[in-house]
Amino acid sequence: MRNHLLLFIAAGTFMLSGCNKPAHKPSPDEKAPAPAAVNSEVPNNLKIEFSGTENFTIKNPKLKVSLYGVDEMLADAPATLITEKDYEQTSVPFTIDLPVPKDAESKINPKPAGPAKYYVNVSWDSDGNGKAGEKGDIFIDYDKQFPNVKLNNETQKVYLKVLK
Template structure:
């Protein structure tokens, strides 16, 4: 019985790890002729961040595979003192090449944004911080479009 419980716990741990995004940071190299994606963050009315520093992450995942972790394509820190705001996020020339498992040329890829922002300045990301509003729209972006819009809200 003890072995069965151990195997179940290991199985649950394995499945949890499979769905988490990989944190292999590959920061875009400015000398590589990267392109920029313009992202407009809107919403979170009447919220003024006490801590203006935030990090924006761009992840990619093969669109035709289920239950694979997303790969970190690029990340960049910004300073913003009010909402709405617009940033330009650098994207490397070959973002598909950074995705694991490997994406073949022509295979569909989905990209999405995450943010890390201790906007209330208490040292941890928790209640009251500014987060992506997944209820309005999932933060999927098209890296070939002009301006993308991401909705924000204060977490509850």
């Protein structure tokens, strides 16, 4: 039994010594791999294409597009407004460039412990009655797709509909 114990300890020591192997240092002829970026570069603008299948009547062209961020892992955390901008549009579909701060994730409160999730919101009194987000106004079509967006260089799609 004592021999088995010594053999087990020797095997364990041999296995652990392999964990302490020094890191490979490239020779002068070898190129060292580039270090991975800790934070991916956030683009200056978020390109968003708004579209819909309805016939839109626009009496008031002024709308506001807002970008919100939240920790993807927190279920009940409130979203944080990151940026918003006013636009004027007279027809749907249309595409906008929404300026995004480079430190977008750092603006989220509470600070994300995991990945951050972003979405957009539209406030538009398109029927011109003085109140946005009411019956007759153009609004995000949440039935078709939630307006999640990724902060990358790809055009993000958001669907619109008329509130009934």
